Amino acid sequence: xxxxxxxxxxxxxxxxxxxxxxxxxxxxxxxxxxxxxxxxxxxxxxxxxxxxxxxxxxxxxxxxxxxxxxxxxxxxxxxxxxxxxxxxxxxxxxxxxxxxxxxxxxxxxxxxxxxxxxxxxxxxxxxxxxxxxxxxxxxxxxxxxxxxxxxxxxxxxxxxxxxxxxxxxxxxxxxxxxxxxxxxxxxxxxxxxxxxxxxxxxxxxxxxxxxxxxxxxxxxxxxxxxxxxxxxxxxxxxxxxxxxxxxxxxxxxxxxxxx
Ligand code: FE2
Numbered sequence: 001x002x003x004x005x006x007x008x009x010x011x012x013x014x015x016x017x018x019x020x021x022x023x024x025x026x027x028x029x030x031x032x033x034x035x036x037x038x039x040x041x042x043x044x045x046x047x048x049x050x051x052x053x054x055x056x057x058x059x060x061x062x063x064x065x066x067x068x069x070x071x072x073x074x075x076x077x078x079x080x081x082x083x084x085x086x087x088x089x090x091x092x093x094x095x096x097x098x099x100x101x102x103x104x105x106x107x108x109x110x111x112x113x114x115x116x117x118x119x120x121x122x123x124x125x126x127x128x129x130x131x132x133x134x135x136x137x138x139x140x141x142x143x144x145x146x147x148x149x150x151x152x153x154x155x156x157x158x159x160x161x162x163x164x165x166x167x168x169x170x171x172x173x174x175x176x177x178x179x180x181x182x183x184x185x186x187x188x189x190x191x192x193x194x195x196x197x198x199x200x201x202x203x204x205x206x207x208x209x210x211x212x213x214x215x216x217x218x219x220x221x222x223x224x225x226x227x228x229x230x231x232x233x234x235x236x237x238x239x240x241x242x243x244x245x246x247x248x249x250x251x252x253x254x255x256x257x258x259x
Pocket of ligand 1: 068
């Protein structure tokens, strides 16, 4: 069985490249399950119900989020209708079933979740290690074969620590949030890992943000309105092969397509 995980989809450029490439990639790699990080899909921050539906129509099965989960106010209204959305488990808690999803596919029972890192992530509500331990406790009776974690975090070291500390439970740990694909994909103690999957978004940009606006804001200290970059996009993803007998990943491959 093969799982395709698409890195942070940033704005319209990111949505367009995913729509145009996804079906052919799914056919080429015989993908059984497609998951994408969509926390930047609506103009760089958050998601709307319209974009959520567009991404599912494009062929994505589940959408994970991150620190910008609640940046678009309408998510508060529609979250209960967005049953393929997975929001960070250690964010401020509210009444929703979207903190994790149990996905049973080809006889393998996977718990998909989204965890925010501790370092340089102001929005974190709960320590990421404690939060994941709580999730394991809460789901202990559900017959889960392994956990699939979209670890939405800023630093590489804490992503790697997470893999070591939770090696009995988390068999897929994929970093998101930094938007630059790293070349450290590997199977570590039986866990498919990469520090960051990378983004789908405008290639000529500052991790998806408009270059000129970024310079005016960061260098000139000008108060600017966040502006998303436009233009041809890079596509970043990873493909994970699961051995259905072992119920564990056996390979991880990086995919990066530049314009
Ligand atoms: Fe993020």
